[in-house]
Amino acid sequence: MIQRLYVHNFRCLENFTFVPGEDSTALLIGRNGSGKSTILNCFRLLQTLCRGSNRVSTLVSAADFAQHRPEHPIRIEVDLVIDENRYAYAIAFEWPPQFHEARILEERLSVDGQSIFSRQHAQVSLSGGATFGLDWHVAALPIINHAAIPPVRFFFAFSIIVAPIPDLMAGFSEQPSPELSYNGANLASCLKHLLGRKPAAYGIIEGYLKETIPDFSSLEYVDRGESGSQLIVKFEQQNPTRHFATDFIALSSGEKCYFLSAYLLALQTAGYPVFCFWDEPDNHLSLSEVGQFIIALRRMAHHKGQFLATTHHPETIRKFSDETTFVLTRASHLDPTVIRPLSDFRFEGDLINALIRNEIIG
Amino acid sequence: MAYPPHAYVIPEDDACRQIADGFVLQENVDSRRIQVMPVAGGWGHVLETFKREYVSLLRNRERDHAILLIDFDGAFDRRFSHFQQEIPDDIGSRVFVVGARDEAETLKRALKQSLERIGRSLAEDCNDGITTHWDHDQLQHNDGERNRLRDAVKPFLFPS
Numbered sequence: 001m002i003q004r005l006y007v008h009n010f011r012c013l014e015n016f017t018f019v020p021g022e023d024s025t026a027l028l029i030g031r032n033g034s035g036k037s038t039i040l041n042c043f044r045l046l047q048t049l050c051r052g053s054n055r056v057s058t059l060v061s062a063a064d065f066a067q068h069r070p071e072h073p074i075r076i077e078v079d080l081v082i083d084e085n086r087y088a089y090a091i092a093f094e095w096p097p098q099f100h101e102a103r104i105l106e107e108r109l110s111v112d113g114q115s116i117f118s119r120q121h122a123q124v125s126l127s128g129g130a131t132f133g134l135d136w137h138v139a140a141l142p143i144i145n146h147a148a149i150p151p152v153r154f155f156f157a158f159s160i161i162v163a164p165i166p167d168l169m170a171g172f173s174e175q176p177s178p179e180l181s182y183n184g185a186n187l188a189s190c191l192k193h194l195l196g197r198k199p200a201a202y203g204i205i206e207g208y209l210k211e212t213i214p215d216f217s218s219l220e221y222v223d224r225g226e227s228g229s230q231l232i233v234k235f236e237q238q239n240p241t242r243h244f245a246t247d248f249i250a251l252s253s254g255e256k257c258y259f260l261s262a263y264l265l266a267l268q269t270a271g272y273p274v275f276c277f278w279d280e281p282d283n284h285l286s287l288s289e290v291g292q293f294i295i296a297l298r299r300m301a302h303h304k305g306q307f308l309a310t311t312h313h314p315e316t317i318r319k320f321s322d323e324t325t326f327v328l329t330r331a332s333h334l335d336p337t338v339i340r341p342l343s344d345f346r347f348e349g350d351l352i353n354a355l356i357r358n359e360i361i362g
Numbered sequence: 363m364a365y366p367p368h369a370y371v372i373p374e375d376d377a378c379r380q381i382a383d384g385f386v387l388q389e390n391v392d393s394r395r396i397q398v399m400p401v402a403g404g405w406g407h408v409l410e411t412f413k414r415e416y417v418s419l420l421r422n423r424e425r426d427h428a429i430l431l432i433d434f435d436g437a438f439d440r441r442f443s444h445f446q447q448e449i450p451d452d453i454g455s456r457v458f459v460v461g462a463r464d465e466a467e468t469l470k471r472a473l474k475q476s477l478e479r480i481g482r483s484l485a486e487d488c489n490d491g492i493t494t495h496w497d498h499d500q501l502q503h504n505d506g507e508r509n510r511l512r513d514a515v516k517p518f519l520f521p522s
Contacts, residue, residue, distance in 0.1 A: 211394055295386060295393045303389065318400065321380045321478035350401050351376050 001306045002275065003086075006077040009066040011038045014336035018326070020308070021341070024301040027320040028310045028339075029355070030328030035337030036279075036310040039328075042076055043161050043277055044182065049091075050156035051179060054139040057101040060093050067334070070095030073105050082151045086112050089152060091139060103136040111148045155275060160264060163279035166256040171231035171248025173221065184260055188231040188248060191263055192221060194270065201266035208262040208296070212289065213255060217243070253284035261293060265300050274305035282313040290315040314352045327360055367425040367518040369396040372412060374405050374432040377466035377477055382431055384481020390489040395518050405432040405441065409448055412457070420453040427515055432461040438503050456514065460507045462500045469500040488512070489520050 001024060007013040012035045020026040028036045045059050053059070062070060077090040087109065094105040108118040117126050122136040124144070134140055142153060157179060164184035176193035177186055194201050209216040217236035221229040231248040248256070261281075268274045281297065282290045294309075294316050301307035311317060317325065325342035347354040354360050373379040382398040385391065402408040408430050416428045434441050445459045462469045470477050473495075483495045495501070496508055 291397060292394055298387060299389055299393075302387070314400075318379065318398070319383060321383065321476055322376075323476045323478070350403055352400070 001082075001273075002078065002080050002308075004077070004079040005039070005042060006075070007039075007042055008075040009069070009072045010042060010060075010074045010076060011035075011064055011066060012330060012333075012337045013038055013042070014066050016337060016339065018339055020306070021323060023321075023324045024305065025298045025307045025320070025324055026309075027317065027325045028308065028328060029312070029317060029325060029342075030330075030337075031358075033333070034328040034330045035339075036328055038337070040161060040163075040277055040279055040310065043156075043159070045076065046078065046089075046156045047159055047161055049139050049141060050153045052142055052157075054142045056093060056103060056137045056139065059139070060102050062095065062102075065095065066336070070102070071097075074102075075106075080152075080155065082155055085151070087152050089141065091141075101137060104139060107140050109141065109149065109152065116146055116148045117144055158272070160267075160274060160276040160278070162260070162276075164257060164260055164283070166253035166284060169248070169256045169260075171233075172224070172228055173231065174228035180263075184256075187256075187260055187263060188221075191231070191259070192229070194263065194266060198266075198270035201270045204266040204269045205259075205262040208265055209258060212258045212292070219248075254286060254289070257281075257284050257293075261296060265296065268300045268303065268305050274300065274307075276301070276305065277308040279310050280312070281309050282311055282316045287315065291319055294319040314355075317352065317355070365423050365425055367395060367427070367515070368423070369427040369429055369515050369519065370416065371396065371398045371429045371431055372408050372416070373398065373401050374408050374461070375401050375403070375466070377470070378431045378433070378461065380477035381466055381469075381481040381484070382429075384476075384478035384483075385485040386481075387478065388482045388485030388489065390520050390522060391485055392519055392521050396515075405435075408432050409445060413448065416457075417450060417453065420456055427456045427458070429511070430457070430459045432459065433465040434461055434463050434503070436464050438463055455510075458507050458511050458514075460504045460511070463503055464500060469498070472498065472500060488516060 002020060005018040007016045018039060028039065030036055049059060060074060065074060066072065073092045073094040075092040079088050089109045091107045092105040093102045095102045104121065106120055109116040115127050117124055117140060119140055122133045123131060124134050124140050125131045160180050162180060162182060162184050168183050168185040169187050171188045173188040173192045175189060176196055177189040178193050180186065180190045215235045215237050217234040219231060219233050222232050224230045232245055233248055233251060235244045264274055264276055281293065285293055290313060297307050322343035323341060326339050327342055327345065328337050328339050330337045345360050347359050371382045373382050379398060379401050386393050386396055386398060402411045412428060412430055420426050420428060442459060449457045466477060469480060473480055487493055487495050496504065
């Protein structure tokens with residue numbers, strides 16, 4: 001579970017600290033351009049790194065330096081708890097004059113206060129005292145072989161950081177995968193991977209989908225040539241009994257999001273603690289379903305995991321409390337983002353009306 | 363068409379809304395059988411909203427219920443009686459009026475918990491068949507309504 005995120009000089013985040021609080025769920029609200037998605041992009045950077053793309057050029061570009069000032073290093077620090085161990089990881093990037101890409105300035109990892117490794121430029125120091133040189137255009141976390149590191153790598157590599165694009169969610173799977181893509185396009189591959197590892201997860205998926213799509217019957221994978229398989233969704237209606245089957249791609253955008261939510265719930269129930277950051281989870285959903293959808297995800301995180309979300313949707317905002325809602329404000333494009341819990345704000349009457357009047361996110 | 367039983371919560375204000383949301387978040391509550399509606403903006407508006415939108419709804423759907431969540435502002439007897447006079451007899455068994463003796467915020471200060479946490483605690487009490495939190499001085503006056511709620515909605519809100 002993420003306990004603290006500190007970001008400096010990354011896009012609109014300067015000397016920025018986000019502490020989600022005691023609850024394992026948090027909602028980020030704010031005007032367009034206030035920095036919600038930039039927080040998400042910090043986590044995506046860590047995910048990209050832990051999924052193996054450790055070249056600095058794949059992690060940051062010149063545009064990522066705040067106010068396009070590459071002379072000020074980017075720093076990202078994250079504190080997280082995994083299986084009751086406290087991990088602290090930090091990475092800093094700099095872009096010296098005459099360089100064509102950024103390089104690592106500093107990097108370090110500690111567990112329960114004990115240093116696992118630290119690094120200045122190319123010089124890496126391990127906890128036992130050994131030192132070695134490493135290309136300063138490559139991050140060390142995915143490379144160093146130490147028993148304490150895999151939990152951090154797995155946490156970010158398998159985290160669910162999504163802004164689904166339903167049109168890209170075709171339901172075709174070439175290879176089972178535990179790593180859900182940002183746009184959710186490989187959901188069928190992830191479902192297949194989960195069901196292959198934990199067949200009992202099917203019951204959770206089926207139960208959730210039957211609640212949200214009453215005529216849902218079952219799903220199955222059908223081989224399509226040698227290249228992979230297609231996810232087929234079956235529906236059934238009673239009295240008189242009628243059946244209908246369709247390729248996943250033919251489902252509506254909202255229905256595809258139900259499958260994504262079912263996947264998350266099944267992951268968590270199967271024993272995988274889910275860290276999920278969903279950019280506008282209410283997109284594509286009908287008004288009557290938004291509340292149920294958000295409650296299901298919040299409950300999942302209360303049981304085991306963490307759920308962060310951004311939104312502009314009134315019904316989603318109403319499903320979070322003053323303590324779990326964080327307001328991002330930014331005076332202008334020349335000013336950094338400021339974050340405060342909604343409980344810090346005073347307003348009269350209805351919260352949604354106050355937001356519409358710009359009383360809070362102003 | 364046969365609808366499953368359902369409960370609509372009409373909260374007076376945002377504090378009441380957060381208590382209700384906390385109740386629904388409790389893991390044993392069947393969250394598809396209950397919906398917390400937008401805040402009405404005062405106890406008078408709760409009553410107006412109920413009369414305008416829910417009287418006909420409850421007459422059309424005999425398995426629906428309405429929970430009016432208000433602050434009694436230290437005037438429980440008078441305000442409760444006022445609501446009872448306005449609720450039509452034919453749907454009265456499916457309408458409930460509950461809330462803090464003073465205000466939801468008073469309850470929050472007394473219990474030193476977030477409103478959402480209070481809501482979850484109240485749902486835990488319901489699930490466990492105990493009244494630890496419901497017995498608080500700010501909530502004890504709800505005993506009659508709580509007993510009616512237990513009989514009417516617990517079977518479908520707490521199915522396990």
